[in-house]
Structure formats: C-alpha cells, structure tokens
Amino acid sequence: MNPLTFDRDKPLDFVALGRLCIDLNANEINRPMEETVTFTKYVGGSPANIAIGMARLGMKTGFVGRVADDQLGRFIVRYLQDNQIDTASVLTDRSGSVTGLAFTEIKSPTDCSILMYRDNAADLKLEPQDINEEYLKQAKAILISGTALAKSPSREAILLALHYARKHGAVVFFDLDYRPYSWTSPAETAIYYNLAAEKCDVLIGTREEFSMMERFERNAEEDDETTARKWFGYQASVVVIKHGKHGSIAYTRQGERYPGVTFPAKVVKTFGAGDSYAAGFIYGLMQGWDISRSTEFGAAAAAIVISSHSCSEAMPTQEQIEAYIAKCRNGEIVGS
Ligand SMILES: Nc1ncnc2c1ncn2[C@@H]1O[C@H](COP(=O)(O)OP(=O)(O)OP(=O)(O)O)[C@@H](O)[C@H]1O
Numbered sequence: 133m134n135p136l137t138f139d140r141d142k143p144l145d146f147v148a149l150g151r152l153c154i155d156l157n158a159n160e161i162n163r164p165m166e167e168t169v170t171f172t173k174y175v176g177g178s179p180a181n182i183a184i185g186m187a188r189l190g191m192k193t194g195f196v197g198r199v200a201d202d203q204l205g206r207f208i209v210r211y212l213q214d215n216q217i218d219t220a221s222v223l224t225d226r227s228g229s230v231t232g233l234a235f236t237e238i239k240s241p242t243d244c245s246i247l248m249y250r251d252n253a254a255d256l257k258l259e260p261q262d263i264n265e266e267y268l269k270q271a272k273a274i275l276i277s278g279t280a281l282a283k284s285p286s287r288e289a290i291l292l293a294l295h296y297a298r299k300h301g302a303v304v305f306f307d308l309d310y311r312p313y314s315w316t317s318p319a320e321t322a323i324y325y326n327l328a329a330e331k332c333d334v335l336i337g338t339r340e341e342f343s344m345m346e347r348f349e350r351n352a353e354e355d356d357e358t359t360a361r362k363w364f365g366y367q368a369s370v371v372v373i374k375h376g377k378h379g380s381i382a383y384t385r386q387g388e389r390y391p392g393v394t395f396p397a398k399v400v401k402t403f404g405a406g407d408s409y410a411a412g413f414i415y416g417l418m419q420g421w422d423i424s425r426s427t428e429f430g431a432a433a434a435a436i437v438i439s440s441h442s443c444s445e446a447m448p449t450q451e452q453i454e455a456y457i458a459k460c461r462n463g464e465i466v467g468s
C-alpha cells in the first residue's frame with residue numbers, strides 16, 4: 133500500500149531545499165587522499181543530489197537555496213538548469229560566503245571519508261525572506277534535509293518552509309542527512325531535528341540518525357519499530373530506517389512493515405547511496421506505487437550510484453533503473 137496522496141493540480145512535482153555544494157571525488161582511488169593528485173568536480177550535497185535524481189526520473193523539480201557569488205556557485209546553478217531543475221528560487225548570496233567543498237577519499241569500496249571545507253558556506257545563508265510562499269504552494273511535495281537546520285538563518289528559513297508546505301498541503305519528506313561536522317552540540321542537533329521531524333510526513337534516515345534524535349528519550353531502545361511508532365504520534369505516515377548493505381525497513385502509520393531488498397553492486401564508493409535511494413523511493417511513491425515497489429526502485433538506484441564515481445552525475449533514469457533490476461534478476465550483475 134501507499135498512504136500518501138499528492139495534489140495532481142499542482143504544477144511542480146518536487147521542490148528540494150538547502151545544501152548546494154561541490155564534491156571533489158578522488159580520481160586515483162583505493163588509496164588514502166595523501167596519495168591522490170586529481171579530483172573530479174561534481175555538484176553535491178544531499179538535497180541537490182536528490183533533486184537531480186528526481187529530475188532525471190522526469191519529475192518537474194525545483195530548488196530553494198543560496199549559492200556563493202563565485203565561479204562554483206555559477207557552476208552549480210548551470211548544472212541544475214542543464215538537468216531541467218527550476219532555479220527561480222536559487223539565490224546568489226552576496227555576503228562574501230563561499231561554496232562548500234567536500235573532498236572525498238575513496239580508500240576502498242567500504243572505507244570512504246569526506247574532508248569538508250564549509251566555513252562560511254553559502255547554503256547556510258538561506259534566509260526566511262528567501263522562502264517564497266507562492267512558490268512552495270505550487271509543489272506537490274517538498275524535501276528538507278537536516279544540514280540546513282544546523283545554523284541560523286537557514287534553520288529559520290527551513291522551519292518557515294515547513295509551515296508553508298503544511299499550510300498548502302504539500303507532502304513533506306525529511307531526509308535526515310546528519311553530518312556531524314555542521315553542528316556545534318549533540319543536544320542542539322537533536323532538538324532541531326525533532327522540531328522539524330514533528331512536522332513531516334515521511335522520515336528517511338539511518339538507524340544511527342534516528343538514534344541521534346532519541347537522545348532525550350528515556351529507555352531509548354534503538355529498536356526500529358519503537359522509533360517508527362514514536363513518529364506516528366506526530367505527522368508522519370511513513371518512516372524508513374536504512375541499514376546500508378542490509379537494506380531498509382519502511383513502516384506505515386497503519387502498522388505495516390516493509391523490509392526492503394538490496395541489489396548487487398560493484399561498489400566504487402558508498403556515499404551517495406542514501407540520496408539515490410531517496411530519489412528512487414520518493415519517485416515511486418509519487419507514481420502511486422506501493423511501498424515495496426518504491427523501496428525496491430530506490431535500492432536499485434542506490435546500487436547504480438555506488439557502482440559509479442559520482443553521486444549527482446550518476447543519478448539514473450527510470451529506464452536505467454529498470455534495466456539494472458532486470459539484469460540483476462537474470463544474474464548478469466553480481467556484487468563485488
Ligand atoms: N553495499 C551496498 N550494496 C548494495 N546496496 C547498498 C549498499 N549500501 C547501501 N545500499 C543501498 O542504499 C540504501 C541506503 O544506504 P545507506 O543505509 O548506506 O544510506 P546512507 O547512510 O544515507 O547513505 P550515504 O552513505 O549516502 O550517506 C540501502 O538501503 C541499500 O538499498
């Protein structure tokens with residue numbers, strides 16, 4: 133089943149908000165970054181990757197965010213536009229901020245890390261005045277991600293966007309996307325995550341991310357079902373808890389539980405799995421597919437992206453995902 137309904141009369145399918153940055157992925161892989169000499173530049177940041185994934189799947193997609201007034205900011209906007217993403221609400225920050233950089237180290241397919249340069253990052257300069265109610269009113273669904281809550285004024289801007297989305301009946305997806313380097317204290321993190329999550333229809337996160345949000349619960353059990361049930365006491369109707377290569381479990385407010393499959397992958401690097409999974413899963417739900425088919429689609433999208441060098445550039449089309457699933461079923465693709 134699929135408990136979500138989307139307002140078919142709204143012209144924009146999907147609007148993502150928040151982080152737009154640059155990934156610099158090591159070209160010489162399977163070694164520490166000290167030995168890497170060249171990197172390839174891609175657009176990055178979890179909500180950016182998900183928006184690009186949704187656009188590749190043919191959804192009419194927009195973005196709300198701020199980029200730096202520099203060459204990298206302009207590169208990001210051009211890349212979004214080249215991918216048919218509406219950038220009317222992507223503003224240039226002129227306060228002297230810079231584009232956030234994520235240098236990725238790929239030591240092995242299972243040992244990847246990210247070296248961040250995010251001091252004075254433009255994406256966190258998003259202001260409440262940048263949130264256009266008329267724009268969000270046009271969206272069937274919006275997506276927020278946790279990093280945008282890390283600092284003011286971006287934090288207030290996202291909370292205002294949640295208010296408008298609720299007011300105008302958009303379905304709200306929250307990809308928890310917890311990046312500890314963006315936050316100053318665990319208590320502050322949990323408080324703002326909880327505040328936002330209470331207003332969202334679909335929560336998608338890893339076990340660790342949900343546990344981070346439960347730091348003030350008595351007897352937190354780290355049990356997926358208990359976690360999901362807590363959110364059904366607020367606005368959520370679907371809660372997805374991801375477990376890396378062990379798959380995911382989706383719970384619904386109606387008490388159903390859908391364990392998600394995984395697909396074999398020739399893993400190059402693991403990051404980007406969550407973003408591609410989210411794009412495939414949300415796309416499925418927006419097509420009216422049931423939850424099992426949607427999680428399967430997300431898992432196949434993730435297998436494709438982790439078998440590739442980038443996150444954004446590797447986001448697959450519907451045809452690519454369907455072909456991948458078919459090849460896995462025929463035994464033409466086996467894991468690494
Ligand atoms: N090694 C793997 N092989 C196949 N599928 C995988 C693998 N790792 C992750 N996936 C798929 O991707 C989905 C999301 O992965 P994961 O739980 O690692 O999310 P995440 O931690 O948010 O990812 P990210 O590393 O991008 O932050 C999983 O539910 C699974 O379907």
Ligand SMILES: O=C(O)C[C@@H](O)[C@H](O)C(=O)CO
Nearest residue numbers: 155176177178234403404443
């Ligand atoms: O911001 C990060 O932590 C890295 C991102 O730039 C990257 O694209 C990502 O979010 C992958 O999930």
